[in-house]
Amino acid sequence: MIVGSAVITSETAGAVIEQAAAGDELAFARIVAAYHEDMARIAYLVSGDLDVAADAEQAAWAIAWRRLGTLRDPARLKPWLMSVAANEARQIMRSQRRRTVREISVDGPARSSDPDRAALIDLANALDDLDHRDRTLIGLRYIAGLDSEAIGRELGLSASGVRVRLHRLLARLRKELGDD
Amino acid sequence: MTDQTPIDGFEARMTALVRSYTESAARPLDALVTARTAMASNTRTGVIGRLWPIRRDRRAAWLLVLGALALTVAALAVTVGSRPSLLVQEPADTGRIVFVRDGDLFVAEGDGSGQRLIARGEASDATFGYITAAWSPNMRHIAAVRDVGGPSLTPSLDLLTADGTLVRTVALEPGCGPSVSWSPDSSEVAIGTCPAEVPRDTLQPIDSGIGLVIAGLDASADRVVALPPEWRSVASARPEVWIRPELWARWSPDGRWIDLWAITEGKGGGRYLVAADGSGARPIDELTSALRHVQSLDWSPDSRRISIPGDWSRCGSDLCVRTIDAGSGEETSFAVHRSESGPGARGTLLSATFSPDGKRLAVLGQLLESESASTFTETRTLFSYDPETARFEELTSGMVSMAPDANGQAHPTGPATGEYVADGSVAWTPDGRTLLYLVPEAGDAGAGWTLRSIDAAGGHQSSVLLPDVQSFDLGSAP
Numbered sequence: 001m002i003v004g005s006a007v008i009t010s011e012t013a014g015a016v017i018e019q020a021a022a023g024d025e026l027a028f029a030r031i032v033a034a035y036h037e038d039m040a041r042i043a044y045l046v047s048g049d050l051d052v053a054a055d056a057e058q059a060a061w062a063i064a065w066r067r068l069g070t071l072r073d074p075a076r077l078k079p080w081l082m083s084v085a086a087n088e089a090r091q092i093m094r095s096q097r098r099r100t101v102r103e104i105s106v107d108g109p110a111r112s113s114d115p116d117r118a119a120l121i122d123l124a125n126a127l128d129d130l131d132h133r134d135r136t137l138i139g140l141r142y143i144a145g146l147d148s149e150a151i152g153r154e155l156g157l158s159a160s161g162v163r164v165r166l167h168r169l170l171a172r173l174r175k176e177l178g179d180d
Numbered sequence: 181m182t183d184q185t186p187i188d189g190f191e192a193r194m195t196a197l198v199r200s201y202t203e204s205a206a207r208p209l210d211a212l213v214t215a216r217t218a219m220a221s222n223t224r225t226g227v228i229g230r231l232w233p234i235r236r237d238r239r240a241a242w243l244l245v246l247g248a249l250a251l252t253v254a255a256l257a258v259t260v261g262s263r264p265s266l267l268v269q270e271p272a273d274t275g276r277i278v279f280v281r282d283g284d285l286f287v288a289e290g291d292g293s294g295q296r297l298i299a300r301g302e303a304s305d306a307t308f309g310y311i312t313a314a315w316s317p318n319m320r321h322i323a324a325v326r327d328v329g330g331p332s333l334t335p336s337l338d339l340l341t342a343d344g345t346l347v348r349t350v351a352l353e354p355g356c357g358p359s360v361s362w363s364p365d366s367s368e369v370a371i372g373t374c375p376a377e378v379p380r381d382t383l384q385p386i387d388s389g390i391g392l393v394i395a396g397l398d399a400s401a402d403r404v405v406a407l408p409p410e411w412r413s414v415a416s417a418r419p420e421v422w423i424r425p426e427l428w429a430r431w432s433p434d435g436r437w438i439d440l441w442a443i444t445e446g447k448g449g450g451r452y453l454v455a456a457d458g459s460g461a462r463p464i465d466e467l468t469s470a471l472r473h474v475q476s477l478d479w480s481p482d483s484r485r486i487s488i489p490g491d492w493s494r495c496g497s498d499l500c501v502r503t504i505d506a507g508s509g510e511e512t513s514f515a516v517h518r519s520e521s522g523p524g525a526r527g528t529l530l531s532a533t534f535s536p537d538g539k540r541l542a543v544l545g546q547l548l549e550s551e552s553a554s555t556f557t558e559t560r561t562l563f564s565y566d567p568e569t570a571r572f573e574e575l576t577s578g579m580v581s582m583a584p585d586a587n588g589q590a591h592p593t594g595p596a597t598g599e600y601v602a603d604g605s606v607a608w609t610p611d612g613r614t615l616l617y618l619v620p621e622a623g624d625a626g627a628g629w630t631l632r633s634i635d636a637a638g639g640h641q642s643s644v645l646l647p648d649v650q651s652f653d654l655g656s657a658p
Binding site for chain 1: 190191193194195197198199200201202204205206207209211212214215216217218219221281282303304305308585586587589591593594621628648650
């Protein structure tokens with residue numbers, strides 16, 4: 001069910017947040033509609049487990065509802081939600097001490113933009129070698145599309161620290177994906 | 181909102197790949213049902229909390245906490261202010277620091293006070309902004325390397341006055357982040373470069389094209405120093421190199437030599453002394469005989485001696501400090517610090533830095549020990565060494581566990597513990613009493629660096645001088 005516009009712009013974010021924080025379930029549903037997909041993707045990237053990702057996303061929305069009223073800057077809504085989802089995925093993995101065998105789906109609709117399967121396997125192997133923080137960094141950058149400043153604010157790093165870390169990660173991934 | 185356009189083709193590929201990889205998680209859902217579930221799952225307390233005037237109550241509570249904190253801080257200030265300083269009673273000469281933070285250029289006093297922004301590097305995701313900076317020996321100017329942006333790392337050299345006024349900009353070819361070193365008379369800067377198209381995220385030495393550029397405050401003095409034709413590369417794009425600007429090209433205090441690390445055809449990497457007047461170059465191997473690999477060196481203040489850190493063949497897991505005569509190569513001192521480690525451990529001296537009076541060395545040692553079949557620990561220890569007494573004073577240390585990835589490259593398995601001193605970051609204050617160095621913030625080098633200081637005599641805890649520092653240089657007025 002699509003609830004109003006699923007797109008929340010910088011102009012409308014403040015009003016939607018305020019309404020949702022005041023208990024307006026339709027406003028909160030708009031936020032869910034706008035961001036749930038990226039949150040689920042990031043949770044999956046961090047955990048490597050679809051069930052954990054689903055649990056993490058559900059937990060993240062409960063947290064989001066509780067703490068939405070404390071969000072002072074509407075521009076932080078997206079980065080904040082993404083890092084909450086990543087954090088919940090990490091917490092679940094840690095509490096369950098789960099070791100994941102990453103599965104790569106071979107089903108689903110073919111898309112002209114899909115990379116080949118070998119690259120996906122290489123990416124999965126590369127992700128296995130990364131810690132949760134680095135996977136979160138990858139998710140915030142390549143799923144949520146955040147810049148270094150926004151990522152740094154959510155991870156408690158400086159923007160320059162994020163850039164250096166990203167550069168190291170990319171150098172490593174280039175090698176593993178055979179792009180060097 | 182903060183959406184970011186991919187910088188180059190690989191980033192675009194990463195975006196597509198990551199989205200494809202996570203496609204199975206992107207299931208459609210009923211947003212209203214999800215919203216209602218989340219709202220209903222909150223505890224009773226949480227729901228009631230929203231109805232009560234909780235903000236007013238919380239404000240009162242925070243005021244009490246802040247008030248208590250303020251009283252505590254005031255009490256501490258009175259107490260600390262009345263205690264004798266932990267440093268020596270005589271006025272200390274701690275010099276002045278120029279440092280890079282978030283791509284911008286700052287200066288501060290040697291004790292970290294008086295931080296002041298002097299130049300903006302306009303850092304973004306397409307450019308690092310300022311990378312490294314170095315004081316001229318007379319402290320009147322600053323040479324700062326700035327990445328001007330683009331698909332490749334494109335360095336330029338800004339020559340500024342001490343207050344940040346731009347004197348001139350020297351454009352350099354796209355390539356590795358160059359290091360800079362001032363001539364002893366503060367008139368010109370040596371820049372080791374590797375002009376090549378280097379993708380922004382490639383962090384390896386580049387084996388194509390090299391250069392040694394000398395740029396002056398006055399452009400008429402600019403020149404390129406001829407290098408042997410078999411040389412292939414003199415610099416690296418690794419961010420670790422940027423921590424200290426003189427790590428890869430250094431002018432000797434007497435102005436005669438510029439030492440460089442170079443890759444040569446048929447020989448691999450090595451340290452060389454290049455005559456500043458362009459008359460030739462000599463490998464440091466000619467001055468050393470039992471050293472497997474010279475990473476860096478340091479000149480004594482009078483240019484007569486060179487300290488050579490490295491993997492000395494007869495040392496095993498011990499740390500060996502050797503100084504040699506810069507002209508003849510004769511050994512002037514050699515000391516061994518016995519490390520208490522098991523068989524198979526391997527010790528290396530990462531750096532040995534002369535004190536301003538040339539009488540002591542700040543020594544950074546590295547010990548690698550196997551932890552399991554696939555992991556090992558790296559311990560770094562900072563010492564102060566007195567050749568006259570042959571005494572090592574351990575000042576601080578830190579450790580990190582490492583494991584190799586699928587390509588055999590070692591990576592930390594977690595944050596470092598203790599003070600994991602950054603290689604090449606150790607500097608003496610002008611009065612020779614204190615050492616400055618960089619350690620990773622929260623034990624994680626990816627999070628940035630903190631500049632710390634410690635009493636070189638030992639027996640004291642270190643102090644934080646400046647957080648969030650990418651690189652720094654410490655200078656002292658002549």
